[in-house]
């Protein structure tokens with residue numbers, strides 16, 4: 001089926017990226033091959049010169065991977081997308097492509113823990129300096145620009161405190177300074193938020209989370225608004241080599257078909273649980289973008305179509321209380337990651353954000369008693385029962 005710009009997201013989830021293939025399958029075949037035969041020596045030469053369209057070698061291009069990439073580019077309203085071996089491969093591809101020695105990066109202080117570590121400990125080795133700021137505060141971002149700032153990078157909602165940053169406003173400011181805006185859209189997916197429409201230049205995802213949605217793939221993707229950037233990004237992807245493989249691409253593309261209905265259920269369940277937690281006597285505080293008590297509630301309503309599936313909360317009694325909860329909870333599984341159909345619970349300070357210095361953690365609001373949950377698509381009554389059973393013991 002042909003898709004067009006006006007097609008709605010739910011329809012795109014089902015149809016985007018799929019072309020005509022030999023024998024007429026309705027889903028893209030898994031081209032599980034490392035390399036492709038040339039018809040003759042001249043054909044091979046023409047492909048390498050780019051004079052003819054075709055496939056050469058899977059690290060460079062593969063039809064199964066391409067189908068998934070095209071589908072996600074379509075959902076994000078981007079020109080082109082590049083599949084990566086993981087979300088972190090997508091993060092590193094973006095920075096290795098966009099920056100060089102002497103450049104400066106501004107990064108949100110509540111991004112995924114390993115992204116902070118990548119910038120502070122790895123990219124810094126190559127002479128690129130990063131300033132971490134609270135991107136939910138426009139003024140802090142504004143003050144961080146330098147003449148050599150090349151990239152503004154942030155997640156909204158932030159991780160794990162769910163602080164919300166204004167994509168439109170921050171993009172305008174960054175563009176005045178000649179910097180590119182990169183948004184990690186993992187927590188929202190293109191169903192709830194479309195950063196490229198709001199002014200960002202590049203979107204990336206850990207496809208491991210909502211896009212695949214079934215906790216059985218590790219993958220990432222970079223989506224570009226400007227088709228002219230595709231050549232350089234594909235070249236870097238090909239030479240750094242952190243590419244996704246055909247089978248994982250197939251699984252992600254399969255997961256995408258239900259992305260819209262999954263996101264609806266994640267949001268519906270999460271809002272009910274967040275409201276329930278907020279009135280619970282053992283809970284100190286709850287962070288969820290669609291709660292009226294959230295500091296950027298109005299912005300969330302304006303910028304996104306739902307609060308997403310992730311909630312953070314602080315128990316009365318701090319870390320000790322949190323441990324009792326995590327060790328006694330039913331239905332929910334004690335595991336890191338998020339965005340799958342199954343509900344998960346974890347402790348950021350000792351798990352996902354343990355690699356960050358205590359100082360950076362405190363700046364980002366990641367206290368020792370903070371608990372993060374990823375709300376799945378189970379029946380919400382059972383999820384509440386599972387939490388209540390453990391909270392009684394706290």
Ligand SMILES: *Cc1c(COP(=O)(O)O)cnc(C)c1O
Nearest residue numbers: 086087088112184186206208219
């Ligand atoms: C998980 C995650 C990543 C990293 O993705 P991997 O697939 O685990 O490499 C990056 N950003 C966010 C927001 C994430 O949740």
